[in-house]
Amino acid sequence: MSTNIEKLFKPFAVKSLSLKNKTVMAPMTRAFSPNYVPSKEVAAYYRRRAEGNVGLIITEGTFISHKGANGYENVPAIYGAEALAGWKHVVEEVHAAGGQIAPQLWHVGSVRKVGIGPNKDVPAYSPSGLFKPGAENGVAMTQDDINEVVESFAQAALDAKNIGFDAIEVHGAHGYLVDQFFWEGTNQRDDKYGGSLEKRTRFGVEIVEAIRAKVGADFTIIFRFSQWKQQDYTAKLCQTPAELATFLGLLSDAGVDVFHASTRRFWVSEFEGSDLNLAGWTKKLTNKPVITVGNVGLDADFIGEGNKDLSGTSNPTGIDELLERLGNDEFDLVAIGRALLVDPDWVNKIGVNALEQIKPFTKKSLMSLS
Template identity: 60%
Template structure:
């Protein structure tokens, strides 16, 4: 299950309804659940209301219940650890009027709207990620995922458009990746060698769907290998359409290229089993409705070892038991995704 923001955690604490939401999907046959984005313990981490914390006694106890419920159904679970960076809207609680933090104070290229992080800020955020990962391990989770995609904080460091720093965290791709490498290294030191670290990243940004961090396989290798060396076990390669080749030289998608270059396990994602991509051309219009379609190409790519895992989003909002239905060949029972499903947790 792919991470999907649901915003059903009043006071930033997962409710019993959230516990049941994840339990039901584990019961439906999902092998690994990656939770919605959960915010680390930093004053500027939050960007949206009713998003759950991954810190504080109440929130951690609630997440322990989620992990236990998923395990009782035979599933595995990882929290997605999140800092929104410059996407923060001042006034969001917790944090109040704290501005968005980012490498250069920019959410959009060329427009400073928030706080450019100091070295002390960077160190504080790195340690907050490490503490959240350690808390996840102690709460019984099976892995953690670092949200480094879609134009949020870590991706704002990756992207030259929002990273105009002139210190060791800005400049070429290696320098822009330093912040993420430090986070991964700090997490690895906190959790030891045998706890899985997943990193989700993307070429596209919510600020610019056509943005690209790398244009060639060679540039991708330069970007991704230091993250693998720092301790990432699995790369979750976020694309809007899993079937699209990443580079002209091959039919491999982004997850396929990352696996080929690093030898690490990868997760593919992007409109799996659905008739339309998950976002329209305007980000304000919300997730697109879509009907089930066959996924013969997905199976073929999987059998060719292009990637190791497949993440489902809208499909398992509409169909909590999607894996069991597909395994049984009951394709006619798969329901289309409709926007109304976002109005409640079912």
């Protein structure tokens, strides 16, 4: 174990990122940004994690400038002078504490409900006007809509680079807009963006290509994807390794530097006949750096398979299996979510083998954390 824990704390670099270790703060929506502007309290929140020795912080989802991008009140925007100034302060605080930081660029698609600001009368936008198979919400996007969203992602990435962020992450997971194009259940288009897996991936490819054209060759683009969707935890975007290879290859060729393979439990094998998790398969198929995530340091989910039970308790657990997989080069970076949310110093405690200092916590106990 000692060799593998040392590997977790070795530096890691890819293009504009030069990390002091291989730990990542996973993006977690918090809704602590009134008027969609990250405040000094948000800056302090992220600085505490940088002070706790996190290698890379990926921010909560921050919505791009397209009029239908936002789905929740009090989440931050990443456009407009006031929001960008707020993010610039966040970046400065994280850098002052020795950390690096990337914003997660976000469009919620058909998850949006009319009445959510800042454009309260705007409907939800999605590939086919579907929230999930058989459930409509909002409008199907025209080519003009698609072009506008692609440009909004690219401009957000450029703005992020210009105010000092070290990289960007595209949110292409969890049943939000980009993932709604990927998922056959919500993409029923019959044009160049729908049908085959290759066509359904085109929207994501265009976003990555547009970002690369704006930010240049040396700025790191991270892409988060998932098999599961918030609309269906059992959904599979890619049923086989061959399909996953096709999907990832298109995004890799478009300019993705790092893949963030979002799973709910990092220890679960992705395909029969192999112990590799989704991150492991992603690295094997692309040979690109990969982030793993999914209940790192915890023994259970709060949310059951039926998406209803939120009353559970998660307890700290060992990270021996995680370290073994890291030692086997199954993935390159490790994203920590709730464990790091509840304890900004979690990374340092793991480094000194002080897991006993970390207390059990419930979903309720997380709601007021900042």
